[in-house]
Amino acid sequence: MTISTPSPGASGCLFVIAAPSGGGKTSIVNALLEREPGIRLSVSYTTRPPRPGEQEGVHYHFVDVQRFTALKDAGEFLEHAHVHGNWYATSARWLAEQVHQGRDVLLEIDWQGAAQVRRLIPGSVLIFILPPSTQSLRERLEKRGQDSAEVIAQRLDAAREEVRHAAEFDYVIMNQDFARAVDDLSAIVRAARLVASRQLIRHARTLSELTDTR
Numbered sequence: 001m002t003i004s005t006p007s008p009g010a011s012g013c014l015f016v017i018a019a020p021s022g023g024g025k026t027s028i029v030n031a032l033l034e035r036e037p038g039i040r041l042s043v044s045y046t047t048r049p050p051r052p053g054e055q056e057g058v059h060y061h062f063v064d065v066q067r068f069t070a071l072k073d074a075g076e077f078l079e080h081a082h083v084h085g086n087w088y089a090t091s092a093r094w095l096a097e098q099v100h101q102g103r104d105v106l107l108e109i110d111w112q113g114a115a116q117v118r119r120l121i122p123g124s125v126l127i128f129i130l131p132p133s134t135q136s137l138r139e140r141l142e143k144r145g146q147d148s149a150e151v152i153a154q155r156l157d158a159a160r161e162e163v164r165h166a167a168e169f170d171y172v173i174m175n176q177d178f179a180r181a182v183d184d185l186s187a188i189v190r191a192a193r194l195v196a197s198r199q200l201i202r203h204a205r206t207l208s209e210l211t212d213t214r
Contacts, residue, residue: 001170004204009068009200011202012099012100012102012103012104012105012118012198012199013097013099013104013105013125013190013192013198014099014104014105014107014121014123014124014125014190015039015105015106015107015124015127015188015189016097016106016107016109016113016117016123016124016125016126016131017057017107017108017109017127017128017161017185017187018053018108018109018110018111018114018127018129018132018169019027019043019108019127019128019129019130019162019175020124020155020158020159020162020163021084021141021155021158021159022131022137022138022140022141022144022155022159023129023130023131023137023140023159023175024129024131024140024175024178025108026108026109027178028129028173028175028178028181028182028185029041029106029108029185030195031172031178031182032106032182032186032189033106035182035186036104036186036189037190038103038104039105039106040103040104040106041106041108042090042091042094042105042106042107042108042142043058043059043060043061043091044061044088044089044090044091044108045058045060045063045068045071045077045080045087045088045090045091045101046060046061046062046063046067046086046088046089047064047084047086047087047088048062048086048140049083050062051061051130051146052146055063059164059184060110064071065087068089068151069166071089071106072108074091074129075092075094076089076091077087077090077091078090078092078095078116078117078121078203079109079113079116079117079120080113080116081109081110081112081113081116083110083112083158084154084155084158085161086188088109088110088113089157090107090109090117095107098130099121102115102161102201102202104189104193105176108202111128111162111165111168114126114168114169114197115165115168118168124167124191125170125171125188126168126170126171127166127169127171127172127173127185127188128166128169128171128172128173129173129175129181130163130166130172130174130175131159132174132175132176134156134159134160136154137156137159138171140171141155141156145200171188173185173188178190
């Protein structure tokens, strides 16, 4: 099966957001989606079990390793990565359809997945959420109450590696003040929507009328 990726002529925006575990990414994204309801959140596939409160098809598509491998071999995924002992991936078919139809889509993935998306879809907008300090990151992870001390230590080690890749993104948002971070993300989204190439596609009819010399 061959799945096409969005072309430069697609008018939708693809926003790719990454952050260390506990960096506040999900909270910021949820606040953005309330403010900008026109953005669709891509639901990733994962082999990890659901956490308390997570729902199938809302937070993730939860599949076992065998099903994940079958989907990957069939060419279903735009990108996939192995993180903290589990597999994660993004559906290429759904994503391509949304962006081609002019819809804005947001992906929450790690830096490895973001790098794969950038290679496949050069026009995507990559945004990294940066925690203000290691201590604040540790406190957020401990406050979750979901992980053991050993797992938290592993996540902090992984966070250091993720932060080393922040320079590979288009924008970096410091999540020291939550409201400010949401404002910053919203500003990036609005600016991306106003890029000339996308506006020329979205408003082609109006432009044609305005430039008609007849």
